[in-house]
Amino acid sequence: MNGAGNDFIIINNIEETLSQEIFGELAKLVCERHLSLGADGLMVVDKPQGNADYRMIFYNSDGSLGEMCGNGARCISRYGYENGLAGEIQKIETTAGIVIGERLAKDMYKIRLNDPSTVILDYPVNLDGEIVNCSYVELGMPGIPHAVVPIKDLKTYPADELIKIGRKLRFHSAFPKGANVNFYEIIGHDHVYERTYERGVEDFTYACGTGTGSTVTVLTELGLVSGNHVRVDMKGGTLYIDVIKNGEKFQDLYLTGPTNIVAIGELTDSNLDLLLGGVTNE
Numbered sequence: 195m196n197g198a199g200n201d202f203i204i205i206n207n208i209e210e211t212l213s214q215e216i217f218g219e220l221a222k223l224v225c226e227r228h229l230s231l232g233a234d235g236l237m238v239v240d241k242p243q244g245n246a247d248y249r250m251i252f253y254n255s256d257g258s259l260g261e262m263c264g265n266g267a268r269c270i271s272r273y274g275y276e277n278g279l280a281g282e283i284q285k286i287e288t289t290a291g292i293v294i295g296e297r298l299a300k301d302m303y304k305i306r307l308n309d310p311s312t313v314i315l316d317y318p319v320n321l322d323g324e325i326v327n328c329s330y331v332e333l334g335m336p337g338i339p340h341a342v343v344p345i346k347d348l349k350t351y352p353a354d355e356l357i358k359i360g361r362k363l364r365f366h367s368a369f370p371k372g373a374n375v376n377f378y379e380i381i382g383h384d385h386v387y388e389r390t391y392e393r394g395v396e397d398f399t400y401a402c403g404t405g406t407g408s409t410v411t412v413l414t415e416l417g418l419v420s421g422n423h424v425r426v427d428m429k430g431g432t433l434y435i436d437v438i439k440n441g442e443k444f445q446d447l448y449l450t451g452p453t454n455i456v457a458i459g460e461l462t463d464s465n466l467d468l469l470l471g472g473v474t475n476e
């Protein structure tokens with residue numbers, strides 16, 4: 195499935211009952227774009243540990259565990275609804291905390307992202323002697339880390355330069371957990387263009403939901419957007435963010451956007467046999 199081009203493989207482990215120990219390796223294997231199916235991440239649907247419809251365990255394509263994934267949670271909401279795991283409004287258990295999913299239309303899903311646990315608007319980072327003006331946000335607890343970085347002429351910014359800066363910031367010691375690096379430019383009233391270099395994919399993805407939520411949180415706090423249905427264009431599509439405030443107090447953060455079920459089927463990659471303990475069909 196993909197959500198605005200951020201693509202995922204979903205495995206229903208309530209049915210498969212695979213051991214959680216293999217998921218990291220499984221993600222690495224099946225997310226490889228040339229040797230296997232290919233995706234930005236692997237999501238495992240499992241039984242909830244607490245009071246929720248189901249549990250979502252998210253792995254990046256390099257096999258690392260992600261605390262949360264905004265586009266992934268939108269996609270899994272559709273999966274949950276269409277596979278009878280939950281109703282039109284659902285409660286999803288993620289590593290970063292509970293996420294609420296809501297079906298708006300056949301392919302449109304909205305989620306309430308985890309509340310920001312850290313928002314530092316002024317977070318200058320020294321990159322090879324030059325100061326880069328960043329903000330730093332974590333959503334949820336444990337929080338998914340995001341650097342938010344303004345860039346002028348982002349659409350036409352040379353790709354090789356941008357990836358260099360993205361990669362350096364992603365691994366910079368200023369970010370102890372590493373960071374997803376969200377470059378943005380405001381291109382109109384409540385209209386933002388964004389590109390995200392993702393931790394765990396180690397490249398730009400086509401869209402990033404928690405990145406978009408983090409960016410619009412920062413821009414709303416800075417008074418640069420209203421926080422009301424802010425449009426964020428990314429390479430793979432458009433996402434909308436609502437920052438709900440109760441007076442000055444932050445209340446909720448919502449992410450809305452499209453989902454696409456590209457294929458439903460069986461993974462037949464022969465390398466899976468090794469990983470799954472030599473189980474073959476012979």
Ligand SMILES: N[C@H](CCC[C@H](N)C(=O)O)C(=O)O
Pocket residue numbers: 200254259260261262263264265266338339373374392393394395399401402403404405
């Ligand atoms: N693409 C995701 C984020 C994936 C998480 C990952 N890149 C990490 O930092 O572990 C999103 O839509 O929010």
